[in-house]
Amino acid sequence: MTSKKKVPLRKCASTGEMLPKKDMIRIVRTKDGEVSVDLTGKKSGRGTYVSKTESAVENAKRNRSVESQLGTSVPEEVYNDLLHAIRREALK
Numbered sequence: 001m002t003s004k005k006k007v008p009l010r011k012c013a014s015t016g017e018m019l020p021k022k023d024m025i026r027i028v029r030t031k032d033g034e035v036s037v038d039l040t041g042k043k044s045g046r047g048t049y050v051s052k053t054e055s056a057v058e059n060a061k062r063n064r065s066v067e068s069q070l071g072t073s074v075p076e077e078v079y080n081d082l083l084h085a086i087r088r089e090a091l092k
Contacts, residue, residue: 010049013069014060017051024049025082029070037081046070050082052089057082 008021030045038047040042048069050060060066063080 012051012056013048013065014050014051014056014063019051021049023052025052027070027074027078027082029072030089033072035070035072035074035078037085039085042067052086054083054086057086 009018010024012019012024013027014055021041025040026041026043026047026049027035028038028043028047029035030043036043040046048066050066057079064074066078067074
């Protein structure tokens with residue numbers, strides 16, 4: 001008897017696709033309003049997810065979809081951190 005573990009799905013703030021959590025990067029807004037990339041997926045605060053593709057990050061930046069999800073402005077460096085994390089993972 002094989003037990004299939006349920007794969008947690010999350011909705012991409014950029015594309016609206018439902019994808020496995022492992023294919024996404026979480027962006028979190030802490031209680032004090034700081035916005036950052038959460039590579040562990042465990043930071044406390046309001047979170048949203050973006051697909052691990054450069055086009056999804058560019059689209060999210062252009063449409064301000066992450067900002068509307070988190071209810072605050074997102075600094076340019078957060079998008080840069082996202083792109084950096086995606087490129088670093090692509091090299092693995």
